[in-house]
Amino acid sequence: MRVLAAMSGGVDSAVAAARAADAGHDVTGVHLALARNPQTYRSGARGCCTLEDARDARRAADVIGIPFYVWDLADRFHEDVVDDFVAEYAAGRTPNPCLRCNEKIKFAAVLDRAVALGFDAVVTGHHARLGADGLLRRSVDLAKDQSYVLAVLRRDQLDRSIFPLGDSTKAQVRAEAAERGLAVAEKPDSHDICFIADGDTRRFLAERLGEAPGDIVDARTGAVLGAHSGAYAYTVGQRRGLALREPAPDGRPRYVLSITPVSNTVTVGSAEMLDVSEVAADRPVWTGGPEPDGPIECEVQLRAHGEVVPATVEVAGGRMLASLRRPARGVAAGQALVAYRPDPAGDVVLGSATIGTRD
Ligand SMILES: Nc1ncnc2c1ncn2[C@@H]1O[C@H](COP(=O)(O)OP(=O)(O)OP(=O)(O)O)[C@@H](O)[C@H]1O
Known part of the structure; x- marks a missing residue:
């Protein structure tokens, strides 16, 4: 297949691109320039989107021996992710910008452009499994699992995605990067939100919302x-x-x-008043098989890295409703409700929806 590897300049996407090439795909690397002014994004080696990251991605592509381009998606990223992040907070919700970026940028704007250019799929360094059965599953490395932020993807988006890292732990990925001579092998993981340079979300919002x-x-x-x-x-x-x-x-x-x-x-x-037993969520996406026509028993996760709670889930009237078997605390509108089917071969993402209503 002709595939486009999204290369952030980090170790995960470098190894993902290398594995895709090893698997026999015709791989082209692309770094997304997402910052209007890359100097203002995280400096040093902590996150994506600095000039240094673009250079690291290019070096990795050279080592792997694949063509490499930089695509400027800064305006799209600002409109669809940064502006939405600010608007969501202004509306009293707590958004997850990584999820939004996956939904609108990496597996939409980037994927659309890739397909228009004749590519068959996009390869990323996300830690999640997507096998021949088409089901999205948690990574073997549960601490690094990113299935939650990918659960917003529709079937057509998943069908054109490749996640080569899902069967590896982060430690294995780093060791492999070193063996392959990739200079990013020891580059620190990105943290927090890539477009908030100092990690101070309050200040970032105050500057924009006053x-x-x-x-x-x-x-x-x-x-x-x-x-x-x-x-x-x-x-x-x-x-x-x-x-x-x-x-x-x-x-x-x-x-x-x-x-x-x-x-x-x-x-x-008081603390007990935070307990929630019923969660309603909008814009459901169901990818773990046919959409159920009645309530099903499964597990739900209500925020990134949040605890998993057994629940009865139903999709009805364009919403997803979850009745939790034990109350969850601190459920915030704007986060995703992700339903999982427990499975020894990796819990399967059934579907997702956005908690709370949009006004
Ligand atoms: N600026 C970017 N340009 C191209 N691809 C990107 C960019 N940022 C993220 N990605 C893609 O999205 C994936 C997940 O992004 P995330 O920010 O979670 O990276 P990560 O887990 O720190 O991985 P990495 O070590 O590759 O940076 C990356 O592995 C990469 O494939």
């Missing part, structure tokens, strides 16, 4: 317990940094329960 003072209100009594300077700075489940003026009426710690943009309030309550 100050918007409002009340912090107790859910049970309605008492105003404090003030905030922008509701976007809070996340469901958050306890620290609330700086309440008044102690809660019962003297117990308070957690963020919800953010209401219309009234610009942050509502807080």
